[in-house]
Amino acid sequence: xxxxxxxxxxxxxxxxxxxxxxxxxxxxxxxxxxxxxxxxxxxxxxxxxxxxxxxxxxxxxxxxxxxxxxxxxxxxxxxxxxxxxxxxxxxxxxxxxxxxxxxxxxxxxxxxxxxxxxxxxxxxxxxxxxxxxxxxxxxxxxxxxxxxxxxxxxxxxxxxxxxxxxxxxxxxxxxxxxxxxxxxxxxxxxxxxxxxxxxxxxxxxxxxxxxxxxxxxxxxxxxxxxxxxxxxxxxxxxxxxxxxxxxxxxxxxxxxxxxxxxxxxxxxxxxxxxxxxxxxxxxxxxxxxxxxxxxxxxxxxxxxxxxxxxxxxxxxxxxxxxxxxxxxxxxxxxxxxxxxxxxxxxxxxxxxxxxxxxxxxxxxxxxxxxxxxxxxxxxxxxxxxxxxxxxxxxxxxxxxxxxxxxxxxxxxxxxxxxxxxxxxxxxxxxxxxxxxxxxxxxxxxx
Numbered sequence: 001x002x003x004x005x006x007x008x009x010x011x012x013x014x015x016x017x018x019x020x021x022x023x024x025x026x027x028x029x030x031x032x033x034x035x036x037x038x039x040x041x042x043x044x045x046x047x048x049x050x051x052x053x054x055x056x057x058x059x060x061x062x063x064x065x066x067x068x069x070x071x072x073x074x075x076x077x078x079x080x081x082x083x084x085x086x087x088x089x090x091x092x093x094x095x096x097x098x099x100x101x102x103x104x105x106x107x108x109x110x111x112x113x114x115x116x117x118x119x120x121x122x123x124x125x126x127x128x129x130x131x132x133x134x135x136x137x138x139x140x141x142x143x144x145x146x147x148x149x150x151x152x153x154x155x156x157x158x159x160x161x162x163x164x165x166x167x168x169x170x171x172x173x174x175x176x177x178x179x180x181x182x183x184x185x186x187x188x189x190x191x192x193x194x195x196x197x198x199x200x201x202x203x204x205x206x207x208x209x210x211x212x213x214x215x216x217x218x219x220x221x222x223x224x225x226x227x228x229x230x231x232x233x234x235x236x237x238x239x240x241x242x243x244x245x246x247x248x249x250x251x252x253x254x255x256x257x258x259x260x261x262x263x264x265x266x267x268x269x270x271x272x273x274x275x276x277x278x279x280x281x282x283x284x285x286x287x288x289x290x291x292x293x294x295x296x297x298x299x300x301x302x303x304x305x306x307x308x309x310x311x312x313x314x315x316x317x318x319x320x321x322x323x324x325x326x327x328x329x330x331x332x333x334x335x336x337x338x339x340x341x342x343x344x345x346x347x348x349x350x351x352x353x354x355x356x357x358x359x360x361x362x363x364x365x366x367x368x369x370x371x372x373x374x375x376x377x378x379x380x381x382x383x384x385x386x387x388x389x390x391x392x393x394x395x396x397x398x399x400x401x402x403x404x405x406x407x408x409x410x411x412x413x414x415x416x417x418x419x420x421x422x423x424x425x426x427x428x429x430x431x432x433x434x435x436x437x438x439x440x441x442x443x444x445x446x
Contacts, residue, residue: 001123001210002208004204006089006090006195006200006204007088007248008085009085009091009193009248011441012045012081012082013080017045018045020181022042023043023045023046024189025436025438026185027434027437036052037054046438049072050069050073051437073147073441073443086195087195088200090111090193091194092194093110093190094107096187097187097433100389107256107433108168108252110164110203110251111248112203114247114251115245122211124213125214126214126218127423128218128423128424128429129423147443148442149437151435152217152250153249154213154215154252156213156251157210158210161253163207163253167194169199170194170196171192179191185433215252215429220247224244232244248442250435254411260432261411262429262431263407263408264406266362267387267393268385268400268402268403270381270383276401286370287336288337288338291332292304304332308325308333312334312407318341319339320336320337320343322362323404324403324405328401342355344364350422353416353417358409359425360424360425385400
């Protein structure tokens with residue numbers, strides 16, 4: 001089903017390019033403006049100069065951050081800051097990190113070139129809705145560079161771990177990783193370029209029987225499809241596969257204990273005062289509600305916020321559950337649906353898997369229907385902000401009218417919705433950690 005092949009990556013020529021830890025950056029879509037500038041100042045060869053350039057005064061259609069990225073890529077290749085792999089390779093990546101539960105965790109995946117396929121072909125499946133804005137940005141960058149500068153993130157199923165096992169066996173025969181760094185998030189990153197033909201052939205053959213599920217990078221995948229279609233039309237629809245028919249992808253096994261999926265909480269601002277004051281009563285029809293209080297003598301660990309999060313994580317998996325914080329009343333609640341999943345009616349046009357999702361029920365029933373955050377609703381102008389870390393959401397919720405906390409979406413739920421041919425609502429999942437930008441690039445000229 002999937003065509004997954006090794007490729008001749010462009011990698012930093014160390015130490016000429018600089019220290020490896022100073023050359024990589026997080027994915028563009030999680031970098032704040034302050035962090036963007038900081039990475040630009042960190043090293044003149046940092047990957048962010050290609051993948052997420054700064055706008056400058058006087059920019060025009062012919063001179064802008066996209067054209068500067070194309071010029072910089074050519075310059076780095078000419079000066080051998082970046083050098084091509086001598087032979088096609090898979091790029092094995094091991095990440096050791098601390099999970100959201102505070103425990104050590106590890107994930108092993110690899111980067112490869114994957115042949116693009118329309119979603120209708122059933123070879124590569126999306127799992128989440130996307131917006132149009134980021135697609136235009138990524139398309140202009142691809143047009144200016146003729147390259148994949150950062151990998152999208154896909155999942156495959158391999159209960160026996162045969163695929164990464166073959167790559168790890170080849171890596172064990174090497175002198176050591178090509179890159180071995182601790183990144184700015186404290187994650188230990190180790191990269192091996194696996195060129196062993198027996199190992200790469202074994203992996204390609206094994207993945208030919210798999211379906212790939214996009215975990216992160218939907219915008220870039222759809223952008224790559226648009227770019228491919230435009231190039232094939234311009235080139236007269238060549239019969240042979242072209243470099244732009246493929247996309248650089250980071251692949252991880254969904255049957256591993258990692259990758260880890262973090263929840264994405266909803267913070268709501270701009271609600272009508274009567275909605276804020278009456279929200280618990282408005283929710284009673286559909287939810288059993290528990291309010292947490294700060295009893296005398298309670299320790300910090302027994303605070304209402306901690307009680308809410310602890311009870312939420314232990315909620316009955318057969319029902320949808322949410323934490324609710326109302327800052328103006330300084331009140332914390334646990335909301336549990338009165339009826340088992342799926343709560344949403346089948347007249348939504350969605351499968352039972354989609355209608356069972358906690359984010360679906362929260363977005364459709366609570367935010368849109370009960371609270372009126374929809375067109376022509378009482379709170380149609382309210383803003384919903386998305387925050388993926390619980391500690392950050394608790395801190396930021398002080399400035400909003402209501403904060404809803406959710407449990408992470410499970411891998412089984414993600415798989416069920418995708419196999420039903422559907423996409424999850426936007427901001428349903430946050431995969432952690434996200435693959436770094438700059439470990440390897442893929443130019444269409446090699």
